[in-house]
Amino acid sequence: MQRLKKFGRNIYDNRIWLLMILPGFVWLIVMKYLPMVGQVMAFKDFRFHPDGFFASVYHSEWVGLDNFKFLFSTNDAYLITRNTVLYNLVFIILGLILAVGVAIILSELTKQKLAKIYQTGMLFPHFLSWVVVSYFVFAFLSVDRGLFNSVLEMFNIEPVSWYNESAYWPYFLIAISQWKGVGFGSIVYLAAIVGIDRTYYEAAMIDGATKWQQIWRITIPMIMPLIIILTILNIGSIFSADFGLFYQVPRDSGPLYSVTNVIDTYVYRGLMSMGDIGMSTAAGLYQATVGFLLILLTNYIVRKIDKDSALF
Amino acid sequence: MDTLPKSAASTKRKRFLPLRKKKKFNPYGFSGKTSVVMHILLGSFAFLCVFPFIYVIIISLSSEQSLSLHGYRIIPEEWSLEAYMYLWQVRSQIFRAYGVTLFVTIVGTILSVSVIALYAYAISRKQFLYRKQFTFIAFFTMLFSGGMVPFYIVMTQFLGLKNSIWALILPMTVNAFYIIIMRTFFQRSVPEAVLESARIDGAGEFRIFLKIVLPLSIPGIATIALFNTLAYWNDWFNALLFIDNPSLVPLQSLLMRIENNLDFIRQNAMLSSQNGSILASIPQDSARMAMVVIATLPIALSYPFFQKYFVRGLTIGSVKE
Numbered sequence: 001m002q003r004l005k006k007f008g009r010n011i012y013d014n015r016i017w018l019l020m021i022l023p024g025f026v027w028l029i030v031m032k033y034l035p036m037v038g039q040v041m042a043f044k045d046f047r048f049h050p051d052g053f054f055a056s057v058y059h060s061e062w063v064g065l066d067n068f069k070f071l072f073s074t075n076d077a078y079l080i081t082r083n084t085v086l087y088n089l090v091f092i093i094l095g096l097i098l099a100v101g102v103a104i105i106l107s108e109l110t111k112q113k114l115a116k117i118y119q120t121g122m123l124f125p126h127f128l129s130w131v132v133v134s135y136f137v138f139a140f141l142s143v144d145r146g147l148f149n150s151v152l153e154m155f156n157i158e159p160v161s162w163y164n165e166s167a168y169w170p171y172f173l174i175a176i177s178q179w180k181g182v183g184f185g186s187i188v189y190l191a192a193i194v195g196i197d198r199t200y201y202e203a204a205m206i207d208g209a210t211k212w213q214q215i216w217r218i219t220i221p222m223i224m225p226l227i228i229i230l231t232i233l234n235i236g237s238i239f240s241a242d243f244g245l246f247y248q249v250p251r252d253s254g255p256l257y258s259v260t261n262v263i264d265t266y267v268y269r270g271l272m273s274m275g276d277i278g279m280s281t282a283a284g285l286y287q288a289t290v291g292f293l294l295i296l297l298t299n300y301i302v303r304k305i306d307k308d309s310a311l312f
Numbered sequence: 313m314d315t316l317p318k319s320a321a322s323t324k325r326k327r328f329l330p331l332r333k334k335k336k337f338n339p340y341g342f343s344g345k346t347s348v349v350m351h352i353l354l355g356s357f358a359f360l361c362v363f364p365f366i367y368v369i370i371i372s373l374s375s376e377q378s379l380s381l382h383g384y385r386i387i388p389e390e391w392s393l394e395a396y397m398y399l400w401q402v403r404s405q406i407f408r409a410y411g412v413t414l415f416v417t418i419v420g421t422i423l424s425v426s427v428i429a430l431y432a433y434a435i436s437r438k439q440f441l442y443r444k445q446f447t448f449i450a451f452f453t454m455l456f457s458g459g460m461v462p463f464y465i466v467m468t469q470f471l472g473l474k475n476s477i478w479a480l481i482l483p484m485t486v487n488a489f490y491i492i493i494m495r496t497f498f499q500r501s502v503p504e505a506v507l508e509s510a511r512i513d514g515a516g517e518f519r520i521f522l523k524i525v526l527p528l529s530i531p532g533i534a535t536i537a538l539f540n541t542l543a544y545w546n547d548w549f550n551a552l553l554f555i556d557n558p559s560l561v562p563l564q565s566l567l568m569r570i571e572n573n574l575d576f577i578r579q580n581a582m583l584s585s586q587n588g589s590i591l592a593s594i595p596q597d598s599a600r601m602a603m604v605v606i607a608t609l610p611i612a613l614s615y616p617f618f619q620k621y622f623v624r625g626l627t628i629g630s631v632k633e
Contacts, residue, residue, distance in 0.1 A: 010441055016517040017440035024431030027486045028449060034466050035458020041465075053470035102357075105350050110341035114351065120619055121358030124365070127611050129546035131567045135604045136364035139371060145383035145597065147367070183361065187623055211342060236455070243549065251571065267460050272553075277461055284459025292456045312451075 042067055042285040046277040067282035076266060080283075084262040087170075087246075088238040091177055096231065098178055099185030100223070104215055106186065107193045119190075122183030130244025137176065137249055164255045173260070177245055188230070192223045228302060232311050236295030239287045240264060263287045365612065372396070372602035376595040384597075395598035399606070405558070405566070405577045406606070412477070413563040417544040420481040424540045425533060427486055432494030433521055438504070447495070450488040464553060479554035480562060484543055490536050497532035498525065535625025538618055545611065563607045570600055577603075 011018065038053075044060040071077050102122070109115040125133070140147045141162040149159040162168065200218050209217065241262035250260045263283060270280035295311075303310040342350055371384045375392035382389055399406060431450070435443040458466075463483075473479040502525050510520050526533065551565035558576070561569065569576040574596060 014441050017434040017437065018442075020430040020434040020517075020521075021446055023427045024486055024491070025446065025449070027427065027482075028453060028488075030466065030471070031463070031483065031486070032453040032458060032488075034470065035462035036456065038458060038462025038465060041462060048469070053466060056465070056469060102354065105354055108341040109350060109354075110347065111351075114355075118354045118358040119623075120616060121361050122354075123361075123619060123622075124612075124615065125361050127542060127546075127615055128365075128608060129548060129564050131548050131564050132604055132608050134571075135567070135601065136368060139364065139367055139384050139601070142384065145379060147384055147386075150383050150385070179361065182357075191623075211346070240457075248548075248568070264460070271461050271464060277465075281459060281461040284461050288457045288459055295455055 039281065039285045039288070041277060042282040044278065046281070063278070067278040068286070071279050071282050071286070076261075077283075079258065080261055080263045080266045083259065084241045084264075085238060087173065087177075087241065087262065088234075090174055091181075092231065092234045092238070094174065094178060095181055095185055095234075096227065098182045100189050100220075100227065102182055103186040103189035103193055104219055106190055107219075108211070108215075119183065119186075122186070124183070125180040126184040128180070130242075130248040133176065133180065133244075134248045134251060137172070138251070141172075163251060163253045166256050166259045169250060169256050169259045173245060173249070176249060177242070188226065189223055192226050193219055196222045225306075225308065228306070229311060232295065232298045232302060235298045236291060238294060239291040243268065365608065368601050368604050372598050372605050374598055376598055379597050392598070395595045395602035398595050398599050399577075399602055402574075402577050406603070408559055409561055409563045409566040412480075412560060413545060416477065416480045416547075416562060417541055420484060420544040421537055421540045423481065424485045424487075425537050428490050428494055428536060429526070429529075429533060430521075431486070432491045433498050433525060435491075436495045436498035436502075447492075450491045453488045454492075467554060474554055475557045475560060476554070477560055480547065480550050480560075481544075483550050484540070484547065490539065494529075494532055494536060497529060501532065502528050531621075531625065534621055538622055538625065542611075567603055567607055570603060574599060 034053075038057060041057060041060065043062060043064060044057070045063045045066075046060045047056065049055040049059045106115045106119060128136075138146070143149065143159065143161050143163065146162070148162065152159055160168075196219065200222075201214055204214050204218060241264045243264045246260050246262045247265045247268065250256045253260075263286075267280045267283050267287070270276045270283065274280075299311050341347065367384070367386065370386065370388065371379070372395050373391055373393070374385070374388035375390040375394060378385070378389035378392075431446075434440050435447045435450070437443065440446075467479060467483070468474045471482075473482070506524060506528075507520055510524055515523070546564060547562070548564035548568055551560075551562050552568070555561055555565065566576070574594060
């Protein structure tokens with residue numbers, strides 16, 4: 001009783017803050033936590049019920065792990081996991097190298113006005129939607145009118161039906177993702193590099209260090225904590241792919257599915273075209289759980305090595 | 313007598329100072345050859361980033377006939393405005409989509425910034441007893457998600473938002489990451505002492521928030537607003553999931569629907585009187601590229617102005633406390 005009274009008092013004392021929290025809190029509960037509860041549909045045979053969401057979830061029959069068994073019995077589960085993880089690994093590693101590299105170069109250019117212009121250009125793709133990017137890509141890859149085939153034609157090489165040839169697409173997708181992301185990725189690193197105390201470099205130069213040595217011995221160690229934090233975040237989302245890149249850019253082309261189907265597109269197609277809610281939910285839960293475990297694991301490892309660099 | 317040694321001392325001091333101009337960040341950058349190579353490397357990549365947009369503009373300005381004869385040329389055989397003239401004739405659907413996008417972007421951004429700022433401010437203040445718990449509630453959504461299917465069912469079944477304009481606004485209102493960024497920003501840029509003196513003067517917390525905290529936090533708020541504006545302007549995914557009604561289709565989604573043919577744009581246009589002449593010569597390819605230009609131009613034009621704030625904003629708050 002005493003406790004309850006104290007709790008009530010605390011609530012009353014904090015009423016102003018709780019009121020500020022309220023809209024965001026309601027949103028988080030409905031849009032984020034309710035779907036988490038909805039994940040139980042992965043263990044049910046989902047049936048729509050006229051009484052709404054809770055009735056649908058409640059009245060659907062338990063089927064245990066059947067949805068998962070069905071998902072993993074097909075070749076799809078392996079394919080989408082492989083695609084998602086491999087693409088993301090390449091994106092993380094290549095993205096890190098390119099973003100840090102571009103940031104270092106930008107910071108070392110003596111003509112800062114030109115550096116600003118380069119940065120403006122490189123950042124541009126980040127502001128475009130994937131739909132627009134897919135049109136850009138189409139202008140290059142269109143079978144009868146695209147730039148690539150025109151160039152091939154100039155050299156008397158047979159035109160390629162790009163949207164039907166899956167062999168090229170891993171390279172295309174990697175290139176497009178980097179094209180869109182490098183400018184953005186380098187901003188944070190550039191800001192960190194600019195923030196490094198210049199006296200380190202002056203001291204290094206007096207000791208006769210070359211530019212290369214300065215970069216390896218000063219710049220990179222100084223931005224290491226940032227690299228680690230951003231990489232943990234990226235590894236945590238290694239199981240979730242960029243839907244627009246894999247759905248929009250290849251124009252949902254069937255022959256390319258073997259290299260463009262990732263967990264997100266699989267879940268979407270399962271929901272919208274097949275209507276297989278149980279299995280799509282199972283795939284989504286699989287994705288969310290593994291991603292969650294991965295982020296805990298990487299954070300744990302980083303914590304062991306260097307406590308200050310850990311995310312939480 | 314007195315001035316001479318003084319000036320000699322000053323010239324001497326000058327010589328020992330490092331040769332660097334004020335304000336210039338890096339006087340010791342790459343040397344000669346490396347510098348040239350790096351300029352070429354970055355310059356060409358920067359050009360590559362902008363080139364596709366220029367290319368699409370050129371295609372949209374090519375005549376349909378030269379497109380069908382020679383494909384998408386960098387320098388077309390024949391320039392033409394027919395694509396834009398055609399889009400003008402079927403403008404009703406385009407205007408409609410522009411209206412939807414503008415509404416969603418403006419309302420969405422305002423709503424989003426208000427909700428995020430309030431939440432972030434409360435969890436940034438030490439007086440709030442439950443700040444840790446509510447920080448965690450927001451933070452956890454960054455680690456674990458409910459997945460697309462349950463989200464879809466909550467949106468359509470629980471909230472009944474299929475084919476509603478709110479289906480384009482609500483899914484993107486709150487973002488835990490922005491909450492955390494804003495919290496860090498409030499902690500750093502709003503000193504407790506200022507708030508304390510306002511409290512002593514008898515101002516309520518909401519009043520303090522509106523009159524003191526918000527003006528002090530304009531850079532942070534502007535950044536979140538910018539991020540949100542972009543996200544709403546570029547969103548097509550929610551429209552893909554929730555919108556079938558042609559009058560609620562936003563710009564990006566319209567672009568998606570004309571990917572294979574222009575029928576979608578035409579369905580609302582009134583062409584009855586002249587359909588013979590126009591329908592015979594629809595500039596399919598150039599009109600589609602012209603649509604891309606129309607949808608992207610506002611961003612491309614305003615981008616150089618807000619880029620500065622964008623870059624600054626990105627570096628405002630780090631995730632850690």
